[in-house]
Amino acid sequence: MTAPSVQLYTVRDAIAADLHAAVARVAEIGFTKVEPYAFVERAPEYEKALAAAGLAAPSGHAATIDSPDPAAIFDAANRLGIGTVIDPFIPSDRWQTADDAARLAERVNELQVEAAAAGLRFGYHNHNWEFSNRVDGRPVYELFLEQLSPDVVLEVDTFWSTVGGADTPAFLRSLGERVQFLHIKDGPVVGDIADVLPSSESALKVPESLTAAFETQVPAGSGDANVPAILAAAPHALRIVEFDGYDGDPFDGIALSLQWLAENDR
Numbered sequence: 305m306t307a308p309s310v311q312l313y314t315v316r317d318a319i320a321a322d323l324h325a326a327v328a329r330v331a332e333i334g335f336t337k338v339e340p341y342a343f344v345e346r347a348p349e350y351e352k353a354l355a356a357a358g359l360a361a362p363s364g365h366a367a368t369i370d371s372p373d374p375a376a377i378f379d380a381a382n383r384l385g386i387g388t389v390i391d392p393f394i395p396s397d398r399w400q401t402a403d404d405a406a407r408l409a410e411r412v413n414e415l416q417v418e419a420a421a422a423g424l425r426f427g428y429h430n431h432n433w434e435f436s437n438r439v440d441g442r443p444v445y446e447l448f449l450e451q452l453s454p455d456v457v458l459e460v461d462t463f464w465s466t467v468g469g470a471d472t473p474a475f476l477r478s479l480g481e482r483v484q485f486l487h488i489k490d491g492p493v494v495g496d497i498a499d500v501l502p503s504s505e506s507a508l509k510v511p512e513s514l515t516a517a518f519e520t521q522v523p524a525g526s527g528d529a530n531v532p533a534i535l536a537a538a539p540h541a542l543r544i545v546e547f548d549g550y551d552g553d554p555f556d557g558i559a560l561s562l563q564w565l566a567e568n569d570r
Contacts, residue, residue: 309337311546324353331357333559341365347380365392378422388425390459396433399444409451416456427457435468459485462534476537486541490527491520521547523560535569
């Protein structure tokens with residue numbers, strides 16, 4: 305099994321305080337791969353920090369769908385060795401109708417073509433509302449997928465898909481090789497974060513007043529998500545440890561998830 309990655313948004317406070325020290329600590333825990341976020345603005349720092357820590361970044365998050373300059377994102381990705389750029393977030397109010405799904409699929413397909421011209425791949429990362437929002441009884445995400453180019457990469461956040469009502473192992477099996485990345489997190493499979501997340505992740509910060517909604521997330525294997533079945537359903541996909549929020553030191557949390565994956569992801 306390929307060594308897991310970690311979404312650096314998990315340790316965003318440490319990244320904001322000292323990117324080099326935070327990245328070095330991730331490497332000390334035992335990760336060899338990371339998934340940077342908001343990397344365009346800090347590309348020179350990321351480049352030095354990743355090199356110093358000996359870390360690779362096969363994927364990275366950037367708000368590309370609404371960006372006025374996707375080329376700048378793709379240039380930064382190439383600078384950092386990021387092979388796949390993934391848009392992390394389109395809010396629930398833009399996942400309401402069949403037209404919404406068609407509009408987003410068209411834009412993502414366009415961005416995949418632009419990414420390919422830059423030697424990259426492009427993909428999308430879900431939350432729960434793509435599954436809980438329904439059109440004629442079907443998850444709006446299904447309509448999106450039906451209109452999506454097969455060249456577009458899927459990164460499935462397996463916790464939020466489960467919260468959204470999906471049978472995530474079955475969903476992953478239905479998609480096969482289209483899914484190249486899995487966000488692995490765990491926690492109680494209840495609630496809806498559509499009204500909890502900010503309207504845009506361009507700043508990639510959760511408002512302080514809302515962080516409690518995320519702090520119920522726990523290390524892999526210790527919550528309600530069926531993580532073993534999820535992993536077995538997509539053995540080819542890169543596992544990416546993540547917490548949107550964690551009630552404790554997130555470095556301790558990602559260390560526990562990494563240890564659990566080493567023992568249970570066979």
